[in-house]
Amino acid sequence: MRTYTTAKDLGNLEQAVQEALSIKRNRFAFKHLGENKTCLMVFFNNSLRTRLSTQKAAMNLGMNTIVLDVNQGAWKLETERGVIMDGDKSEHLLEAIPVMGQFCDIIGVRSFARFESKKFDYEETILNQFIKYSGRPVFSMESATVHPLQAFADLITIEEYKKTKRPKVVMTWAPHPKALPQAVPNSFADFMNEADVDFVIAQPKGYELDEKFVRNAKVTYNQDEALEGADFVYAKNWSAYKDPNYGQILSKDMSWTVDTKKMALTNNAYFMHCLPVRRNMIVTDDVIESAQSLVIPEAGNREISAQVVIKRMLESL
Ligand code: CP
Numbered sequence: 001m002r003t004y005t006t007a008k009d010l011g012n013l014e015q016a017v018q019e020a021l022s023i024k025r026n027r028f029a030f031k032h033l034g035e036n037k038t039c040l041m042v043f044f045n046n047s048l049r050t051r052l053s054t055q056k057a058a059m060n061l062g063m064n065t066i067v068l069d070v071n072q073g074a075w076k077l078e079t080e081r082g083v084i085m086d087g088d089k090s091e092h093l094l095e096a097i098p099v100m101g102q103f104c105d106i107i108g109v110r111s112f113a114r115f116e117s118k119k120f121d122y123e124e125t126i127l128n129q130f131i132k133y134s135g136r137p138v139f140s141m142e143s144a145t146v147h148p149l150q151a152f153a154d155l156i157t158i159e160e161y162k163k164t165k166r167p168k169v170v171m172t173w174a175p176h177p178k179a180l181p182q183a184v185p186n187s188f189a190d191f192m193n194e195a196d197v198d199f200v201i202a203q204p205k206g207y208e209l210d211e212k213f214v215r216n217a218k219v220t221y222n223q224d225e226a227l228e229g230a231d232f233v234y235a236k237n238w239s240a241y242k243d244p245n246y247g248q249i250l251s252k253d254m255s256w257t258v259d260t261k262k263m264a265l266t267n268n269a270y271f272m273h274c275l276p277v278r279r280n281m282i283v284t285d286d287v288i289e290s291a292q293s294l295v296i297p298e299a300g301n302r303e304i305s306a307q308v309v310i311k312r313m314l315e316s317l
Helices: 013-025 049-060 093-102 118-122 125-133 148-161 183-194 223-227 295-316
Strands: 038-043 064-069 106-110 138-140 168-173 198-202 218-220 232-236 270-272
Touching: 013 148, 013 295, 038 049, 049 064, 049 106, 049 148, 049 295, 093 125, 106 125, 106 295, 125 138, 138 148, 138 295, 148 183, 148 232, 148 270, 148 295, 168 183, 168 223, 183 198, 183 232, 198 223, 218 223, 270 295
Parallel strands: 038 064, 038 106, 106 138, 168 198, 168 232, 198 218, 232 270
Antiparallel strands: none
8 A cells, every 4th residue: 555545545445444353452563564664643733643653653563653743843834835935934845755765664644624725625635745755655544635544433433333234423513713624524434435334424504525525425414304313423623615615614503512412312322423522512421421422432543544454655665
């Protein structure tokens, strides 16, 4: 595997999940693969889970790890080609990326949507420059439009907890005070479309996601209707995708917060969220603290999803 941005990069998804579950049973079985190899993790944005889980996954595989926080201690980077660099940015990404490639074997990149230009974000300009110029296998650790390590961990979690062969999975928009990217819902939709689940997206009008990710999902503007009979409730906020409102907050409607009344509409559903989560905006305290909340094991599976991806990249070196 040379790049990891979508469910399709994993090939047969069922086999990938089985591989993940097998790795989870014996995390150190492939420790020899990463000997004398280095995983570089480049962060343009903050992280708790991705930072810890990806490092742990690489270490389980016997790798050395280097974490570079671009905004803390590195030179300020220019990302646009053709710019006269007479401002505060000392180095261009076009030199910085191949230099980073000199010191590692695999690179993970976190570079969120900037909301300055939909084209810049949806062309995955930063991530694709790493793919093009690093000379190394590159995986997204949440880039402008996708978060495939999260979505794979979510799928592994659903596989572990499902009680029926084809569960009903509802991804519902929920309110948030800040404008968030569409990366998590995009990748969750990408993976659910490839998995054997009945997938529904519930959102207020104006929050329609890119068709490239929505594909065969049932889309509704009625959250209560969507939640009826759900086996898994995946709550997430995202900002508007469609023009002319790209990156904007169109609603903070607290009637979309997932609370016990909403969960009572479901088939005793499990609650999921990628974290970090704003309590009592996205989900109430009692739902996230309930026995049906999977947020901690879901986060734990980030180590496993990263390990499958890094293992496959090591095997391709
Ligand atoms: N879910 C997730 O990616 O968490 P972090 O932003 O903390 O890495």
